[in-house]
Amino acid sequence: MFNQAQPTIRNVHPQTNCRRLSFGNITMITVEQQQRIRELLSDTGYEVGALLVLLTNTDGHPISSWSRLSYIDAEHVALLSAASTVARVALVEQLGARSSYSSIVQEYDDHTLLVLHLGYNLALVVAFDDTSRLGWVRMVARRAGRMIYDTLIHSSA
Numbered sequence: 509m510f511n512q513a514q515p516t517i518r519n520v521h522p523q524t525n526c527r528r529l530s531f532g533n534i535t536m537i538t539v540e541q542q543q544r545i546r547e548l549l550s551d552t553g554y555e556v557g558a559l560l561v562l563l564t565n566t567d568g569h570p571i572s573s574w575s576r577l578s579y580i581d582a583e584h585v586a587l588l589s590a591a592s593t594v595a596r597v598a599l600v601e602q603l604g605a606r607s608s609y610s611s612i613v614q615e616y617d618d619h620t621l622l623v624l625h626l627g628y629n630l631a632l633v634v635a636f637d638d639t640s641r642l643g644w645v646r647m648v649a650r651r652a653g654r655m656i657y658d659t660l661i662h663s664s665a
Contacts, residue, residue, distance in 0.1 A: 549574040552652040556645045560635040595630040
């Protein structure tokens, strides 16, 4: 079972002005965008009672994370989640399927992991225990994903 600690919000790779990110035609994330993403991750975590909410790119580099558990290694989770996302994208291409907001659900004894592909090379990862319902988590994560996407697209112009 997970030990609960005080919620932490962290920007895994903080920089003073902006950071590089390959996201379609967006190559930078501003401080304002980083702050908005951190707020969205925190809001999502509290709303669904998550253990971890993480935004990562498909190279496995975490962009930002929120966790109520101090011992979760966000970089490790990002790397493994990115691998799942890349595998899912390759499988979809092989099958000729199309889907916006496709997701991967991995269920374990003590928790469930939802990996939501946000398009381009981003994924939103939500880890939660059995006190949260998958349908609710999926709905809130999709909403957060759209808001993150909007934050990156509309603020970059």
